[in-house]
Amino acid sequence: MTTAVQVRRTFAAPRAQVFQAWIDPQVMTQWFARAPDMQPVTVVEVDARPGGRYRVDCVGQPDNKIYKMTGTYSEVSPPAKLVFTWWYEGADFEQSRVTVEFREISPASTEVILTHELLPESQREGHRKGWIECFEMLERALSKEANS
Numbered sequence: 206m207t208t209a210v211q212v213r214r215t216f217a218a219p220r221a222q223v224f225q226a227w228i229d230p231q232v233m234t235q236w237f238a239r240a241p242d243m244q245p246v247t248v249v250e251v252d253a254r255p256g257g258r259y260r261v262d263c264v265g266q267p268d269n270k271i272y273k274m275t276g277t278y279s280e281v282s283p284p285a286k287l288v289f290t291w292w293y294e295g296a297d298f299e300q301s302r303v304t305v306e307f308r309e310i311s312p313a314s315t316e317v318i319l320t321h322e323l324l325p326e327s328q329r330e331g332h333r334k335g336w337i338e339c340f341e342m343l344e345r346a347l348s349k350e351a352n353s
Contacts, residue, residue, distance in 0.1 A: 210321040210333040214340045215314060218347040220307050223315040224284035226343060227305060228253035232350065236342035238263045238274050240335070247271070253281050259289065276300065291321065298325045 216223050226232045230249035238261045239246060248262040261274045273294040280288035284307055290300040301323040308316040317340070321332055 208322060208324070208326075210324060210329050210336065212319045212321075212333065212336045212340060213316060214344070215310060215316045216344060216347055217314055218351065219313060220309045220315040221284040222350070223317060223343075223347065224287075224307050226347060226350075227287055228281070232346055233261065235346040235349070236339055237261050238272065238335075238339065239342050240338040244269075253278060253287075255279060255281060257281075276303075296328075298328060299323070301328075 234246040244264040246263045250260040276290035278289045287305045292300040304320045306318040
């Protein structure tokens with residue numbers, strides 16, 4: 206039985222732009238840890254270097270509960286790969302690990318492969334759905350950026 210969640214999606218944007226969307230706080234507020242029906246992210250702090258930390262706070266709907274996600278980067282290899290730990294305040298599990306690979310399909314198209322490991326079985330489906338929703342929001346953010 207697999208212990209990882211994997212989500213793949215191809216974005217109509219250059220690899221460097223897609224990678225940057227994962228480490229630029231201004232862009233991350235538009236998509237990271239968000240579903241289409243959630244309020245905008247309230248805090249994003251990013252120190253994108255090995256050993257650097259990130260923090261993302263978002264407000265859930267309909268409960269208005271603040272969810273605080275934190276972690277540490279173990280690999281930052283622009284524009285190809287990010288690896289970081291993942292944990293949120295109140296989680297009933299230890300830190301998990303997220304690996305994000307950015308593969309150039311063409312100069313204007315990038316496949317993102319996200320692998321989220323070390324999640325307890327009870328958390329996998331919810332995280333899979335959450336990452337799919339984040340990818341939908343990322344696609345909107347990249348499209349918005351391309352049109353501005």
